[in-house]
Amino acid sequence: MDSTNWVMSISSLVGALGIVFVWYQTRLLRRQLAADHERSRRELTLNLLQHWNSSITPVTAAAEKIVHRLNDEQCRELANLRSFKLSATHRPLLETCLSEVLGGEELKPVNDQIELTEKQVTRLHFLISDYLNETEAVILGWHQSIADRDIIEREFSFLYDEAKGKDALTRYRKASGGHENYPALEKFMEALRERKQSEGPPRRAPVA
Numbered sequence: 066m067d068s069t070n071w072v073m074s075i076s077s078l079v080g081a082l083g084i085v086f087v088w089y090q091t092r093l094l095r096r097q098l099a100a101d102h103e104r105s106r107r108e109l110t111l112n113l114l115q116h117w118n119s120s121i122t123p124v125t126a127a128a129e130k131i132v133h134r135l136n137d138e139q140c141r142e143l144a145n146l147r148s149f150k151l152s153a154t155h156r157p158l159l160e161t162c163l164s165e166v167l168g169g170e171e172l173k174p175v176n177d178q179i180e181l182t183e184k185q186v187t188r189l190h191f192l193i194s195d196y197l198n199e200t201e202a203v204i205l206g207w208h209q210s211i212a213d214r215d216i217i218e219r220e221f222s223f224l225y226d227e228a229k230g231k232d233a234l235t236r237y238r239k240a241s242g243g244h245e246n247y248p249a250l251e252k253f254m255e256a257l258r259e260r261k262q263s264e265g266p267p268r269r270a271p272v273a
Contacts (some may be wrong), residue, residue, distance in 0.1 A: 110212040113203045114220060120199045127161040128192035132237050133230075140240040143193070144188055152179045163188055193237065200224075200233070201247050207247035218256070224258040 127133030134155065135143065142149035151159075153174035159181075160172055166188045172179050181189070204221065226235040233254055244251050 081168065093130070106211065106213050107216075110216050111205060112218075113212055115207050117199055117203050121196065125192055125196050127158045127209055129156050129190055129196050129234070131155055131158050131162065131189065131194045132234055135236065137236055137240070139238040143186060143190055144237065144241040146183060146190055148181055148183050148186060150180045153177045153179050159185075162192055193234070194241075197234065197238070197250070199248060201250050202254045205249040206253055218260075221253070222257060225261065227261065 131151075132143065134142070134187060134259065135151065139149050156172055156174065156179060159179065160167060163172075163185050166184055200221075203212075207214050207217040223231070225231060233250055235254070238247055238250070
C-alpha cells in the first residue's frame with residue numbers, strides 16, 4: 066500500500082470514528098434530555114399536588130360535599146347566584162362553609178328546609194368555583210402531558226366513584242357552562258370512566 070492509499074485509509078477511519086462519536090454523543094444527549102424532561106414532569110406534578118392539597122381547606126371540602134348532593138335545579142340556581150332551598154340535613158355542612166357570612170349566627174330551618182340568601186349563595190358559589198378551578202389546574206397538567214399522567218390518575222381517581230355517585234360535580238359543571246369551563250376535567254372524567262369500564266366488576270371469591 067503506497068503512502069497515498071495509507072493516508073486515505075487513515076482519513077476514512079478517522080471520519081468513520083468521528084461519525085460514531087457524534088452518534089454516541091447525540092444518543093447520550095437525547096437520554097439526558099429525556100431524563101431531564103421526566104424529572105421536570107415529576108417536579109411539576111409534585112408542585113401541583115402540594116398546591117392543591119394546601120388550597121383545599123375544610124371549608125372548601127364542605128362546599129364540595131353540599132354541591133355534590135344538589136339536584137339539577139339547585140345547581141342551576143347556584144350557578145346563576147339565585148336564592149334556593151335545600152334540605153335541613155345539610156345544615157352542619159352549610160354552617161361550616163358559610164361561617165364567614167353567617168357571623169356566628171345559626172341557620173334556621175323552616176319546615177325542614179333551609180333557604181339560602183343571595184349573599185350565602187354567592188359565598189357557596191365562590192367556594193365551589195375555587196375548588197373546581199384548583200382541580201382543573203392540576204388536571205390540565207395531565208391533559209397537556211406536562212405532568213406525570215400516571216401519578217395524576219392515581220391521586221385523583223377519587224373524583225369518579227360510580228358506587229357513591231361521585232363524578233366531579235357533573236351536574237353543577239353542566240349548569241355552569243359544561244365542557245367550556247372545565248375541558249380538562251371533562252376529559253379526565255371520560256378517561257376514568259373508560260378505565261373503570263375496562264376493568265369490569267370485581268371478581269367474586271370462589272365458593273368453598
